[in-house]
Amino acid sequence: MVFIILSIERGVSLKRLLKYVMKYKLRVIIPALTMLIAMIADMFNPYISKIIVDRVIEKKEYSLLSLLLLAILGITVLRAVFGYIKEYVADDLASKVSEDLKKDLYNHVQSLPYSYFDDMNTGELMARIGEDIDNIWKTVSFGFRLLLENAAYFIIATSILFYLNWKLALVTTLVVLPIAFIALKLEKEIGLTYGKISDQTATINTAAQENISGVRLVKAFAREKYEISKLLKLNNVNYDLNIEQASIVAKYFPLIEFLTNISIVAILCLGGYLVVKEDMSLGTLVAFIMYSGMLVWPMRMLGWLTNMLAQNKASAKKIFAIMDIVPAIKDNEDSIQLNEIKGEIKFNNVDFSYGEENILKNINLEVKAGETIALMGTTGSGKTSLINLIGRYYDVSKGDISVDGHNIKNIKLNSIRSKMAVVSQDTFLFSDTVEENIKMGKYDGTLEDIKKACECACALNFIEELPDGFQTVVGERGIGLSGGQKQRISIARALIRQASILILDDATSALDMETEYNLLRNLNTREEKPTTFIIAHRISAVKNADKILFLEDGEIVEKGTHEELLQLKGLYYEVYLEQFKDFNEDDREVI
Structure with a gap:
């Protein structure tokens, strides 16, 4: 048992898990006390059996029998009552820990920036919130409790065995001690395998989630067989990992069973010899065998507990790895809360890079409150990246952005985002x-x-x-x-x-021209007009904006009103001609 406790001590993830457990001290104390009372009561059964054999059977003191049987019945009832309390409160504790872990993990995931989700798949997060926290629930509910219970049984039973007959107790202990060494090796090997199984579960979850979400596309392209084959390959890897885990268990569990059974044989042989020599009473041997069962049972459970704790350790490690991610974008200590935002926005020499790729270069822009700014450009020119910087969904690489005269890095995230309304292209x-x-x-x-x-x-x-x-x-x-x-x-x-700031990222692309016209007219005639950013590919959606920006390769190459850009006869003018090539010149002027 000592090696498992040492394993918990050296496992950072398990120590952090214990902090969650110790938040509910009463729910820890009650099962511990009821467990202790039930164990103490259980310790009387072998001694009562000794009395029955030595005094009732051998010495014919039958008057004691009814009292002793009543004592056994009382102990049984007592253990049942306290056992129920122990099980119920332990499960309640596990549920509370699971609830807190899910809440903290989910809250932390919500605090992470866009960039984290760019590289993370949904299936892995679902595996962490689902299967991994369920593994921890099982460990807190059963594993830790059984660990402490079996450790206590081992210590108390060993002490009583040495009190009854130190020679026989020494032989028993020497036989079962190698089980601890076997369990240590089991924990090392099976822990690595559980880590792989957890990763593979996340991969399967991702594949299944994407396939179900995109089932219409799969059917449209008649790719059912391919998708089934892909999932089967992933499932085969998962099967191989589970077989690897099973082979490790199969290698060590029979050896643990063998050693525990050998200890019982050793007790019977040596104990029987001592009874024959009259160095020990038959009742003492019966009690010794029963107490040794309390020693052997924890050793039998050692493999199962090691298996569960290794699984828990792998799950906890992955959960806390996510919780240890420090959000790249967060409030500064001196960030201010803006209760009201007018919507004045300024970009000052802004550059933005994603990884090694430079997305935006030298963006300079001043927007007055209530103005409508339209962004056009080819796919990948940086339009969406530009508006994502306003709410600090990403941070600038160079320069700064201010809202109402305040650098957005000095404004609380919730403060600015609560005053924004975004319609994304997805x-x-x-x-x-x-x-x-x-x-x-x-x-x-x-x-x-x-x-x-x-x-x-x-x-x-x-x-x-x-x-x-x-x-x-x-x-x-x-x-x-x-x-x-x-x-x-x-x-x-x-x-x-x-909101004070409205962002429409290609939000009218699926609308017909008439509906788009009516919608934009409604937006332009609102009484309290927010600062509005419109990303669009159609001239009809942007021509009434106060300012139109045309981006190319991350730079603003053209800026002005609809009429100014037409007179410039640059890239915007080329898009205009392409979209209205079927109209004569007089119709174009009307449009």
């Missing part, structure tokens, strides 16, 4: 009602607020025509709605927020 809707999807922008929004936002987003009519109106449940990621409908719901979700 439209995402939750598997919930239309109303709840829109209320994500404003949790306390009334139905009147929702309808007003939907009317501005040109979404009210089609929503009211849905089977259950605002209570219609949309499928995962908005399945069942058209691209244009999803975009309009997303825009309504942003508008209900009544």
Whole structure:
């Protein structure tokens, strides 16, 4: 048992897990006390058996029998009652620890920046929050409790055995001690394998999650067989790892069983010899065998506990590895809270790099509160990267960005992001009602607020025509709605927020020209107009902006109003001609 305790001491992850456990001291103390009471009661059974053999059977003192049997019954009832309390409170403790771990892990993941999720897959995070925390639940509920219980049984039973007959106890101890060495080797080997199994589980989760989410694409391209084959290959790797784990268990468990059984044989042989020589009573031998069972049982459980603790150690290590990631973007100690934001934004010599790639170069831009800024350019020119810097979803590599005269690095993240509303190019809707999807922008929004936002987003009519109106449940990621409908719901979700800064990242690409025109007109005629950034590829979506930026290779190469850029006859003008090549010159001027 000592080697497992030392393993916990040297395992940083397990020590951190113990901190979670010790938050609930009462839930630790109660099972420990009930376990101790049940164990003390259990220690009387072998001694009562000794009395029954030595005095009732051999010396014919039958008057003691009823009292002794009543004592055994009382001990049994006592152990059952305290055993129930121990099991219930231990499970409650494990559930609390599991709850806290999930909460802390989920909260920490929520604090991580965009860049973390660029490199992390969903399946791995789900494996950490799901399977790995479940492994810890099992260990806290059963593993730690059994570890302490068996350690206590081992120590107390060994002490009693030496008290009864030190020679026989010495032989028994020498036989079972090598089990500790075997369990130590088992822990080292199986711990590495569990780490691999955990990683492979995350890989399988990722593949399954992506395949299920993209099932329509798989079917559209008739790739079912390929996807099944891919998952089977991953599953085969998982099978091989589990066989590797099983082979390690198979190598050591039979040896542990053999040594524990040999100890029982040694007790019977040597103990029987001592009884024959009358150096020990038969009742003492019976009690010795029962006490030795309390010694042997922990040794039998040692392999199983080692297996569980190794699994727990691998899971805890991966969970805390995520929790140890320091968010690259976080509030400074002297960050200020802005209760109100006007929406004045300034980019001053801003560069932005992602890894080794330079995305934005020397961006200089001043935006007044309430202005509409449009961004155009080819794919990969840096449009989305530019607007992602405003809310500090990424940090600038050089230069600075200010909002209302304050460097955004000196503003609390929640302060600025709570005053922003973003409609990303990847439209995402939750598997919930239309109303709840829109209320994500404003949790306390009334139905009147929702309808007003939907009317501005040109979404009210089609929503009211849905089977259950605002209570219609949309499928995962908005399945069942058209691209244009999803975009309009997303825009309504942003508008209900009544933010000071509104970002529309290619948010009208799925709308027809008439709907887009009406929507943009509604945005431009709002009473309290936010500072708005529009990324679009259509001239019709940007021509009424106060300022249009045309980006190329991460630089602003053209800047001005629609009319100014047409007169410049540069890249913007070329896009204009391409999109309106079927119109004559007079029609173009009207447009």
